[in-house]
Amino acid sequence: MEYLVHGDLCYSTGPEHIETKENAYLHVKDGKCLAVYESLPSNCSALEIKDYRGKLVLPGMVDLHLHAPQYAYRGTKMDLPLLDWLNINTFPEEAKYRDTDYARAAYRNFVEDLKESPTTRAVIFGTLHKDATLCLMELLEESGLETMVGKVNMDRNSPEYLTEHSAEESLKNTREWLEEIPKNYRHCRPILTPRFTPTCSDELLLGLGKMMEEKGLPLQSHLSENKAEIAWVSELCPGTRNYGESYDRYGLLNHTVMAHCVHTGEEELDLLIERGCFICHCPQSNTNLQSGVSPVKHFLKKGAKLSLGTDVAGGANLSMFRALTDAIRASKLRNCLLEEHDSALNLEEAFYMATLSGGAFFGEVGSFMPDYEADFLVFSRKRQSVREESLLERLEMLLYTEKELFEMEAKYVQGRKIL
Amino acid sequence: MEYLVHGDLCYSTGPEHIETKENAYLHVKDGKCLAVYESLPSNCSALEIKDYRGKLVLPGMVDLHLHAPQYAYRGTKMDLPLLDWLNINTFPEEAKYRDTDYARAAYRNFVEDLKESPTTRAVIFGTLHKDATLCLMELLEESGLETMVGKVNMDRNSPEYLTEHSAEESLKNTREWLEEIPKNYRHCRPILTPRFTPTCSDELLLGLGKMMEEKGLPLQSHLSENKAEIAWVSELCPGTRNYGESYDRYGLLNHTVMAHCVHTGEEELDLLIERGCFICHCPQSNTNLQSGVSPVKHFLKKGAKLSLGTDVAGGANLSMFRALTDAIRASKLRNCLLEEHDSALNLEEAFYMATLSGGAFFGEVGSFMPDYEADFLVFSRKRQSVREESLLERLEMLLYTEKELFEMEAKYVQGRKIL
Numbered sequence: 124m125e126y127l128v129h130g131d132l133c134y135s136t137g138p139e140h141i142e143t144k145e146n147a148y149l150h151v152k153d154g155k156c157l158a159v160y161e162s163l164p165s166n167c168s169a170l171e172i173k174d175y176r177g178k179l180v181l182p183g184m185v186d187l188h189l190h191a192p193q194y195a196y197r198g199t200k201m202d203l204p205l206l207d208w209l210n211i212n213t214f215p216e217e218a219k220y221r222d223t224d225y226a227r228a229a230y231r232n233f234v235e236d237l238k239e240s241p242t243t244r245a246v247i248f249g250t251l252h253k254d255a256t257l258c259l260m261e262l263l264e265e266s267g268l269e270t271m272v273g274k275v276n277m278d279r280n281s282p283e284y285l286t287e288h289s290a291e292e293s294l295k296n297t298r299e300w301l302e303e304i305p306k307n308y309r310h311c312r313p314i315l316t317p318r319f320t321p322t323c324s325d326e327l328l329l330g331l332g333k334m335m336e337e338k339g340l341p342l343q344s345h346l347s348e349n350k351a352e353i354a355w356v357s358e359l360c361p362g363t364r365n366y367g368e369s370y371d372r373y374g375l376l377n378h379t380v381m382a383h384c385v386h387t388g389e390e391e392l393d394l395l396i397e398r399g400c401f402i403c404h405c406p407q408s409n410t411n412l413q414s415g416v417s418p419v420k421h422f423l424k425k426g427a428k429l430s431l432g433t434d435v436a437g438g439a440n441l442s443m444f445r446a447l448t449d450a451i452r453a454s455k456l457r458n459c460l461l462e463e464h465d466s467a468l469n470l471e472e473a474f475y476m477a478t479l480s481g482g483a484f485f486g487e488v489g490s491f492m493p494d495y496e497a498d499f500l501v502f503s504r505k506r507q508s509v510r511e512e513s514l515l516e517r518l519e520m521l522l523y524t525e526k527e528l529f530e531m532e533a534k535y536v537q538g539r540k541i542l
Numbered sequence: 543m544e545y546l547v548h549g550d551l552c553y554s555t556g557p558e559h560i561e562t563k564e565n566a567y568l569h570v571k572d573g574k575c576l577a578v579y580e581s582l583p584s585n586c587s588a589l590e591i592k593d594y595r596g597k598l599v600l601p602g603m604v605d606l607h608l609h610a611p612q613y614a615y616r617g618t619k620m621d622l623p624l625l626d627w628l629n630i631n632t633f634p635e636e637a638k639y640r641d642t643d644y645a646r647a648a649y650r651n652f653v654e655d656l657k658e659s660p661t662t663r664a665v666i667f668g669t670l671h672k673d674a675t676l677c678l679m680e681l682l683e684e685s686g687l688e689t690m691v692g693k694v695n696m697d698r699n700s701p702e703y704l705t706e707h708s709a710e711e712s713l714k715n716t717r718e719w720l721e722e723i724p725k726n727y728r729h730c731r732p733i734l735t736p737r738f739t740p741t742c743s744d745e746l747l748l749g750l751g752k753m754m755e756e757k758g759l760p761l762q763s764h765l766s767e768n769k770a771e772i773a774w775v776s777e778l779c780p781g782t783r784n785y786g787e788s789y790d791r792y793g794l795l796n797h798t799v800m801a802h803c804v805h806t807g808e809e810e811l812d813l814l815i816e817r818g819c820f821i822c823h824c825p826q827s828n829t830n831l832q833s834g835v836s837p838v839k840h841f842l843k844k845g846a847k848l849s850l851g852t853d854v855a856g857g858a859n860l861s862m863f864r865a866l867t868d869a870i871r872a873s874k875l876r877n878c879l880l881e882e883h884d885s886a887l888n889l890e891e892a893f894y895m896a897t898l899s900g901g902a903f904f905g906e907v908g909s910f911m912p913d914y915e916a917d918f919l920v921f922s923r924k925r926q927s928v929r930e931e932s933l934l935e936r937l938e939m940l941l942y943t944e945k946e947l948f949e950m951e952a953k954y955v956q957g958r959k960i961l
Contacts, residue, residue, distance in 0.1 A: 195927065195928050195929050196935075197939070197943065198939040198940075198941070198942030198943045199931070199938050199939055200935070200938070201867075201870070201889070201938065201942065202870070202886075202888045202889055219929075225928065229928045232928065236946075407871075410871045410875055411871065411874070413877060413886065414878070415879065416875060416879065439942040439943055440943065440946065441946070442946075448620075448858075451621070452826075452829045452830065453875065455829055455830070456834075456835060456872065456876075457875075457879065458832060459832050459833070460834065460875065460876065460879040460880055461879055467832065469621045470620070506651065508614065509614050509644065509648045509651065510614050510635070510638075512615075512618070516618040516619070519617055519618050519619070519620065520616070521617075523616070523617030523858040524616065524617045524858055524859065526945065527655075527860070527861075528617075
């Protein structure tokens with residue numbers, strides 16, 4: 124499989140720069156980017172050309188944190204703070220996923236919409252139910268999106284109707300789940316998923332750490348989202364200096380994405396950086412649930428691995444364009460309300476987080492630089508503009524207005540057209 | 543014209559309550575709401591029934607602040623603060639509206655999209671150009687939306703290519719504009735529109751105050767949006783105790799909507815309340831341009847007249863549903879970042895601002911209570927939900943997810959179907 128993509132290319136090369144190449148060519152071979160050309164090289168004239176002239180071509184978005192079973196109730200009861208929202212909205216709904224028919228119907232809607240969104244890669248929470256999670260993975264594998272999915276672990280401080288009754292039971296379920304994943308899956312892979320420290324016993328976290336190492340699996344969880352949650356963890360885990368240590372003492376930060384980190388201080392940040400842990404910033408969720416605004420600009424300056432997430436359904440919208448612009452907006456409010464004057468993200472930084480920086484969790488993903496996997500989106504304008512616009516302005520408009528002005532014309536993952 | 547609307551009705555009756563009536567009837571007569579019935583009254587059985595069973599029926603949204611000539615570049619250069627953004631983005635673009643052909647093409651896009659948005663009433667800035675503003679009014683009159691439109695006044699501190707050279711010239715242009723508005727217009731009316739104090743001389747504001755009284759016209763402008771702007775006004779207007787007084791000393795707050803009021807203190811707030819001035823909160827714009835978050839919950843408690851605006855293009859999105867949920871989000875961040883613990887708006891309050899409270903600028907508008915004008919929207923779900931939802935939950939989902947989950951099936955203004 125080898126071809127050229129002819130269009131207006133935009134891609135991040137780092138936190139400070141978005142490369143824009145109008146009327147250029149992206150050379151794709153065996154699912155990877157080979158090169159970008161400003162004009163057609165003579166030795167490529169025999170190659171198939173995918174003609175997207177005048178259209179925006181950009182890397183697929185990478186969503187490192189969202190909850191598939193929460194999709195069905197997104198945008199409801201948004202005025203509750205985190206712990207109430209979990210008890211009133213989330214747990215009763217997640218309990219329904221013990222019924223695999225319900226799960227299949229709900230997950231079908233979720234996967235259909237994710238496929239039609241700008242996301243090409245995602246790291247996803249399921250529920251604690253093995254069968255429902257296998258069903259979600261089946262639908263995702265068929266979608267052609269590149270995803271990691273986790274069966275949730277939770278064995279304490281959970282409602283009786285949504286819990287595993289011991290660490291042993293939770294670990295057993297997890298091993299069974301891993302064994303039942305069809306061996307021929309190429310696009311959907313498992314990721315270990317302790318919900319968060321408050322609902323996971325020490326024994327469970329210890330067991331998951333061993334499993335992680337033994338099977339070479341990645342892990343996802345939540346960290347320092349909300350002040351009440353942090354105070355609770357500090358009570359539950361005497362001897363830890365910060366919430367991050369409640370995971371680190373079992374080796375859980377080594378190949379990991381931690382969602383939120385809204386209230387992560389210097390000590391915890393240093394630990395995350397040392398372990399190479401990905402921080403997943405979820406601005407809309409942190410706003411809706413009144414958790415706060417993560418100091419991501421500071422994290423960026425310190426060299427942390429940063430990514431973005433929609434956190435459906437703490438976030439009400441599945442679109443990563445929205446997450447990207449929400450990140451800019453939340454950081455601007457942090458900047459002006461706290462009078463920090465140096466915490467506002469700009470377009471280049473937010474675009475980097477949503478593509479190249481978050482993409483690194485999957486390998487060389489999120490850019491059109493040589494050797495990066497060829498995940499890309501093609502957008503056309505619904506209506507011609509009355510004014511002249513630079514390519515960078517068109518990209519910014521796309522990110523801020525989405526479907527109001529543009530429509531997605533094609534979506535490719537690893538060079539394969541999936542939409 | 544008399545009929546019943548059969549559907550799931552949601553409407554505000556005040557800041558604390560959204561009335562929800564499933565499978566109910568709204569009785570419309572001569573463009574106004576007569577009554578809401580839970581079941582079909584026997585004496586209405588001969589009336590036409592508009593069948594929107596199972597669909598959401600809610601009042602049209604009222605947008606009290608947006609700039610039509612900024613629509614073409616919304617979502618670009620969003621990382622600039624207000625005064626830079628005006629100089630780099632706004633003024634050069636607005637200058638193009640001296641060309642009426644350009645204006646017509648751009649305004650046609652704007653009006654088409656406004657008609658397809660959830661907005662039924664809007665108060666709109668044009669540019670300083672008489673002919674372009676007349677052209678905008680012509681398109682709006684045809685649209686069937688109820689609007690007020692202003693030719694902008696600006697005679698100082700403006701770029702040479704976008705200014706009126708004296709108060710006299712500006713007032714003369716304004717009188718000519720008013721005279722040239724066709725007498726048969728029923729839906730689009732004029733509103734006086736000094737841009738803001740920094741670009742309007744004392745003489746101009748004095749003249750506009752007289753014109754306002756003489757002709758019984760309303761007025762719109764900007765107030766206390768940004769700290770640099772406020773400091774500038776304080777220099778320009780010695781002897782005023784606050785920015786609000788720079789308008790009030792010429793009688794300009796008496797039938798008026800003032801956009802923003804981000805940094806309005808107690809003294810200014812008391813003045814606005816005393817004058818009955820509408821405050822128009824524009825949360826997305828205030829976030830994008832890093833102006834801050836207006837303490838609207840406090841304004842509400844003090845009894846101020848509050849409304850919402852998209853402020854296109856400080857805000858990038860034309861949808862008032864977005865403005866409504868952005869207002870909730872911005873207030874939540876004010877709440878948690880400033881640790882005020884009492885400044886978060888809830889759904890009921892934000893819905894009230896976007897309908898009943900802002901609607902009062904147009905009279906009895908924004909609800910289905912008796913005698914209110916029959917402006918309403920009908921929304922259907924694109925796909926059946928897997929779960930049971932209350933009507934209030936469905937409304938909240940519509941506001942948070944918009945076109946992702948719902949489509950607008952009909953739009954009525956004063957009982958007339960315009961879409």
